[in-house]
Structure formats: C-alpha cells, structure tokens
Amino acid sequence: MVIGSIIIMLGLSPLMVLNTDLVVASVPPEKTGTASSLSEMSSDSADHFYHNVERVHALSHA
Structure with a gap:
C-alpha cells in the first residue's frame, strides 16, 4: 500500500504543479x-x- 501511494504521488505531482501554474x-x-x-x-x-479515507479503510480492516 505504501509503494502504491508513492507511485500515485509521483504521478500526480507534475499535474499538481501544472494546475497551480x-x-x-x-x-x-x-x-x-x-x-x-x-x-x-x-x-x-x-x-x-x-x-482520512486511508485511515478509515485501515480501521475497517483491523
């Protein structure tokens, strides 16, 4: 899950910069x-x- 989050953030970061610009x-x-x-x-x-969605998901599967 951590690796997936890192990959998603690396993919979204350039889009966020372009959006701000x-x-x-x-x-x-x-x-x-x-x-x-x-x-x-x-x-x-x-x-x-x-x-918060991640926390709720983790708590619901604990």
Whole structure:
C-alpha cells in the first residue's frame, strides 16, 4: 500500500504543479498571491481527505 501511494504521488505531482501554474497565470498580477494560496489550500484539503479515507479503510480492516 505504501509503494502504491508513492507511485500515485509521483504521478500526480507534475499535474499538481501544472494546475497551480495554470491557476496563477489566469488571474491579474495583483491577485496571484490569492490564487496561489487558494490553489494550495484546495490541494491540502484533498490531501487530508485522502489520508482520512486511508485511515478509515485501515480501521475497517483491523
């Protein structure tokens, strides 16, 4: 399971970088900080959700 998670993260990391670049490039220069922080927050929220799903899965199979 750990190896699978590592492979998934290595595959998704470049996509996450491209997504952040797209978000930041699509707003006016004075709003890039806000766009960057919003993109980071949504990424962190998705990461926390993924880890909570893993915990629930592990507990249900214990």
